[in-house]
Amino acid sequence: MTDFSRLGVASIRDGVAKGEFKAVEVAEALNTRVAAAKALNAFIVETPEKAIEAAQAVDADRAASKPLGKMAGVPIGMKDLFCTEGVQTTAASHILEGFVPTYESTVSANLWKAGAGMLGKLNMDQFAMGSSNETSYFGNVISPWRRNDGGNVALAPGGSSGGSSSAIAARLCPAATGTDTGGSIRQPAAFVGISGIKPTYGRCSRWGVVAFASSLDQAGPMARDVRDCAIMLEAMAGFDPKDSTSLDLPVPAWEAGLNSDLRGKKIGIPKEYRLDGIDEDIAQMWDNGIAWLKDAGAEIVDISLPHTKYALPAYYIIAPAEASSNLARYDGVRFGLRDLPEGAGLQDMYAATRAAGFGEEVRRRIMIGTYVLSAGFYDAYYTQAQKVRALIARDFENAWSQCDLILAPTAPSAAFGLGEKTSDPLSMYLNDVFAVPASLAGLPAMSVPGGLSKEGLPLGLQIIGKALDEQGVLDAGLAIEQRSGFTAEAGEWW
Amino acid sequence: MSEYRIQGNTGEWEVVIGLEVHAQVTSESKLFSGSSTGFGAEPNSHVSLVDAAMPGMLPVPNRECLRQAVRTGMAINAHINRWSRFDRKNYFYADLPQGYQISQLYHPIVGEGEIEVTLNEKDPDSAVKKIGIERIHVEQDAGKLMHDQHPTMSFVDLNRSGVALMEIVSRPDMRSPQEAGAYVKKLRSILRYVGSCDGNMEQGSMRADVNVSVRKPGGELGTRTETKNVNSIRFMMQAIEYEAQRQVDLIESGGTVVQETRLFDPNKMETRSMRSKEDAHDYRYFPDPDLLPVELDDAFLEECRASLPELPDAKRARYEAMGLTAYNAAVLTAEAETAFWFEDLLAEGVDAKQGSNWLMSELFGALNKLGKTLDESPVNPKQAAELLGLVADGTISGSIAKQVFEIMLETGQGAAAIVEEKGLKQTSDTGAIEAEIAKIMAANEDKVAEYRGGKDKLFGFFVGQTMKAMQGKANPQVINDLLKKMLG
Numbered sequence: 005m006t007d008f009s010r011l012g013v014a015s016i017r018d019g020v021a022k023g024e025f026k027a028v029e030v031a032e033a034l035n036t037r038v039a040a041a042k043a044l045n046a047f048i049v050e051t052p053e054k055a056i057e058a059a060q061a062v063d064a065d066r067a068a069s070k071p072l073g074k075m076a077g078v079p080i081g082m083k084d085l086f087c088t089e090g091v092q093t094t095a096a097s098h099i100l101e102g103f104v105p106t107y108e109s110t111v112s113a114n115l116w117k118a119g120a121g122m123l124g125k126l127n128m129d130q131f132a133m134g135s136s137n138e139t140s141y142f143g144n145v146i147s148p149w150r151r152n153d154g155g156n157v158a159l160a161p162g163g164s165s166g167g168s169s170s171a172i173a174a175r176l177c178p179a180a181t182g183t184d185t186g187g188s189i190r191q192p193a194a195f196v197g198i199s200g201i202k203p204t205y206g207r208c209s210r211w212g213v214v215a216f217a218s219s220l221d222q223a224g225p226m227a228r229d230v231r232d233c234a235i236m237l238e239a240m241a242g243f244d245p246k247d248s249t250s251l252d253l254p255v256p257a258w259e260a261g262l263n264s265d266l267r268g269k270k271i272g273i274p275k276e277y278r279l280d281g282i283d284e285d286i287a288q289m290w291d292n293g294i295a296w297l298k299d300a301g302a303e304i305v306d307i308s309l310p311h312t313k314y315a316l317p318a319y320y321i322i323a324p325a326e327a328s329s330n331l332a333r334y335d336g337v338r339f340g341l342r343d344l345p346e347g348a349g350l351q352d353m354y355a356a357t358r359a360a361g362f363g364e365e366v367r368r369r370i371m372i373g374t375y376v377l378s379a380g381f382y383d384a385y386y387t388q389a390q391k392v393r394a395l396i397a398r399d400f401e402n403a404w405s406q407c408d409l410i411l412a413p414t415a416p417s418a419a420f421g422l423g424e425k426t427s428d429p430l431s432m433y434l435n436d437v438f439a440v441p442a443s444l445a446g447l448p449a450m451s452v453p454g455g456l457s458k459e460g461l462p463l464g465l466q467i468i469g470k471a472l473d474e475q476g477v478l479d480a481g482l483a484i485e486q487r488s489g490f491t492a493e494a495g496e497w498w
Numbered sequence: 499m500s501e502y503r504i505q506g507n508t509g510e511w512e513v514v515i516g517l518e519v520h521a522q523v524t525s526e527s528k529l530f531s532g533s534s535t536g537f538g539a540e541p542n543s544h545v546s547l548v549d550a551a552m553p554g555m556l557p558v559p560n561r562e563c564l565r566q567a568v569r570t571g572m573a574i575n576a577h578i579n580r581w582s583r584f585d586r587k588n589y590f591y592a593d594l595p596q597g598y599q600i601s602q603l604y605h606p607i608v609g610e611g612e613i614e615v616t617l618n619e620k621d622p623d624s625a626v627k628k629i630g631i632e633r634i635h636v637e638q639d640a641g642k643l644m645h646d647q648h649p650t651m652s653f654v655d656l657n658r659s660g661v662a663l664m665e666i667v668s669r670p671d672m673r674s675p676q677e678a679g680a681y682v683k684k685l686r687s688i689l690r691y692v693g694s695c696d697g698n699m700e701q702g703s704m705r706a707d708v709n710v711s712v713r714k715p716g717g718e719l720g721t722r723t724e725t726k727n728v729n730s731i732r733f734m735m736q737a738i739e740y741e742a743q744r745q746v747d748l749i750e751s752g753g754t755v756v757q758e759t760r761l762f763d764p765n766k767m768e769t770r771s772m773r774s775k776e777d778a779h780d781y782r783y784f785p786d787p788d789l790l791p792v793e794l795d796d797a798f799l800e801e802c803r804a805s806l807p808e809l810p811d812a813k814r815a816r817y818e819a820m821g822l823t824a825y826n827a828a829v830l831t832a833e834a835e836t837a838f839w840f841e842d843l844l845a846e847g848v849d850a851k852q853g854s855n856w857l858m859s860e861l862f863g864a865l866n867k868l869g870k871t872l873d874e875s876p877v878n879p880k881q882a883a884e885l886l887g888l889v890a891d892g893t894i895s896g897s898i899a900k901q902v903f904e905i906m907l908e909t910g911q912g913a914a915a916i917v918e919e920k921g922l923k924q925t926s927d928t929g930a931i932e933a934e935i936a937k938i939m940a941a942n943e944d945k946v947a948e949y950r951g952g953k954d955k956l957f958g959f960f961v962g963q964t965m966k967a968m969q970g971k972a973n974p975q976v977i978n979d980l981l982k983k984m985l986g
């Protein structure tokens with residue numbers, strides 16, 4: 005009997021299409037795995053009936069010889085940042101606990117239209133603010149990975165899409181949606197040895213996705229290999245007139261276009277990413293990545309992205325500024341939590357509701373954002389940060405005159421233990437240092453597994469491409485995947 | 499314009515006024531959502547997911563609202579900014595679901611312009627003054643709080659939430675309540691001509707924030723106060739008068755004016771402090787990251803310009819060139835409704851002078867008596883043209899036309915039908931008229947003699963007598979001709 009947990013998106017889609025197995029069998033098998041993996045705390049809500057329902061529809065379509073969608077029969081996990089009609093959507097925050105949207109986000113609707121089914125809503129950092137999935141109101145997500153030291157320290161699955169990364173690595177689902185504001189797809193993918201791509205800003209509609217930082221938020225797929233990411237991104241992307249920042253462009257056939265022959269391509273290696281005191285394992289993996297791409301035919305060139313060191317501070321001004329405004333709507337008036345103390349007036353209600361509803365990290369970022377936008381500080385922080393953002397975009401523009409793609413590590417370290425960085429927000433923020441520049445420039449960027457650390461934990465290689473060149477990014481990802489021999493899996497301890 | 503001065507104990511004071519007029523943009527749907535903008539609907543019946551600021555909802559600009567703002571800008575000869583941007587104005591209030599208003603602080607869609615204001619539109623000799631307009635920007639309206647629905651709670655109606663407003667910001671160029679009143683009247687007239695706002699102040703489609711300060715004539719500008727949300731021209735003028743006097747009294751009694759927001763109470767005819775500068779919100783404006791900058795191309799601007807109607811000043815000049823008096827031209831063009839009514843009349847082939855005289859005397863007189871506005875007139879331009887046509891072609895006389903018009907107002911019948919039914923057609927039957935003239939001459943031999951003796955003025959007497967004898971239905975020209983022949 006087929007172990008459906010070992011199949012990826014393409015295998016499930018093709019198996020269902022060829023009649024090798026029924027979509028319902030896959031959904032049932034994965035529903036069972038999800039239900040048995042509570043220890044990982046990857047899901048906030050499980051929706052086995054939704055997975056079955058979608059699978060039945062696909063099986064019926066196939067029986068009736070109707071054309072099948074790009075994701076037909078593939079059960080996936082849905083990050084709880086996407087509004088799903090009739091299913092609680094919380095952004096992992098108490099303030100939205102019990103909120104059941106009457107509408108479906110464009111991206112999730114696209115996936116259901118393509119024949120995917122929903123296993124459940126995935127846990128995440130609260131309002132996508134975090135790099136370790138420790139800010140969720142619904143508890144930490146645990147990585148399925150353990151260090152090879154024989155201990156059983158619970159490790160972070162990365163964040164903010166930590167439920168997604170944990171569930172895929174634990175083979176609860178072949179793929180899941182993620183969202184990436186400053187690395188929230190790439191860093192968790194790197195931490196658990198899977199692939200994930202943040203497309204060009206504007207490829208995937210933001211309509212119906214709970215907003216964190218509107219000018220940076222971008223949805224993307226997370227899966228166990230590059231091809232699966234390509235398939236799922238095709239299903240998710242597309243112009244949406246309901247999102248003014250959506251790109252009015254056709255969706256390329258990324259899967260069909262996959263080509264790991266990189267002859268004629270130039271890969272840039274940015275010197276600024278080689279930080280002083282860089283982790284040895286990371287440096288080694290990066291060198292391996294360079295060798296693999298060379299082997300695939302690419303030419304390696306050294307490049308400079310001189311404003312890189314300002315990216316993180318600029319990001320931690322812009323993202324909280326936007327968030328402080330985006331999160332003003334959670335006021336206890338129309339939906340979600342309302343805390344109305346005895347005799348309270350309107351202002352008291354706002355204060356009580358927001359104090360009770362938002363977690364510590366969310367409150368911290370709202371306060372930072374409010375501060376940097378306030379009278380007298382706006383120019384010193386927000387305006388300066390926007391200038392830095394423009395300079396960072398220009399750095400990349402200049403780099404493209406020398407190269408087609410950029411290779412760098414995804415994160416500066418392997419997964420850390422839960423609780424190791426929570427007391428020091430700055431060290432947590434530093435985890436985004438390699439991911440943030442591509443976010444600020446709106447460029448497509450992907451993480452693929454690059455090897456294991458000495459502790460036996462996955463490390464990720466990041467490929468950054470020109471705007472709209474997801475194909476180039478995926479191709480380089482595929483070239484690495486074919487050469488890295490990455491087959492390591494987390495042992496099933498849960 | 500006449501100088502408006504406040505007499506204080508220390509001498510004369512000059513008042514300086516600037517206005518921020520909020521005008522609701524005429525459009526079917528809201529600025530960033532497809533919800534209806536209809537007035538007077540059940541509370542919360544025109545509210546989309548976007549208007550209620552549900553999680554993950556995004557604004558999409560309504561091009562029609564931007565088009566109306568651009569057309570308005572063109573109508574005041576303003577600079578149109580081809581590149582503009584929306585900003586968020588952040589504050590918490592129950593009528594503001596997003597927690598921010600989408601507005602335009604840094605880069606408004608319309609830049610500097612001006613309008614010409616005549617203190618007395620109906621007086622052709624009244625001086626003309628240019629009032630500068632600093633900018634027009636587009637923004638969302640808020641919802642409405644209802645405090646009278648429940649003993650301990652306030653209710654929120656979001657029907658207005660997200661409706662498009664134009665904020666039209668003047669320079670502090672006005673120096674009297676009258677000038678401010680004339681400015682708002684002219685502005686409203688332009689908006690109605692353009693069709694970008696219905697100018698209906700009773701329904702809140704137009705309201706003004708009034709900035710007032712006082713100074714010694716020609717001196718340094720004083721500290722201003724802002725009186726919010728004044729919703730009629732009369733109230734605005736009263737508020738200015740009160741506020742200027744209050745500031746003069748305050749300064750002269752040793753106090754200082756504080757920069758603050760005030761409210762006008764029309765019942766007590768006074769302004770009251772609402773909040774001072776120290777309590778002012780920090781709105782934390784920043785560019786709305788959900789929206790791209792607004793970029794206007796040539797084709798769009800060209801369409802906006804081509805769609806502009808003839809504006810009041812140009813129309814008035816044209817009417818004068820057509821031979822109308824300056825007074826008539828001013829009255830006919832002051833309000834868009836009047837001008838459009840008159841244009842319709844001209845389109846029906848009515849002579850301009852005849853039409854304007856009739857409209858201003860007969861129609862306005864009748865409407866005045868009926869207590870109706872031009873929009874509610876029981877007689878439309880087509881019906882009026884029929885009546886005036888009967889006068890022009892000699893079918894009825896002017897005096898008979900008055901009778902016919904009264905019947906039209908009462909019954910709604912057409913002029914020709916009334917003339918036919920009542921037998922009011924004027925006669926040019928020379929035989930019948932000659933017979934009457936002969937009788938009148940026989941009965942007034944003395945006057946005939948006097949006339950023939952050189953008393954020309956008596957001609958009118960014979961016209962009147964003949965018309966009376968013909969019961970008003972004789973063609974006056976024919977009477978004239980016959981009388982001249984027979985008396986001659």
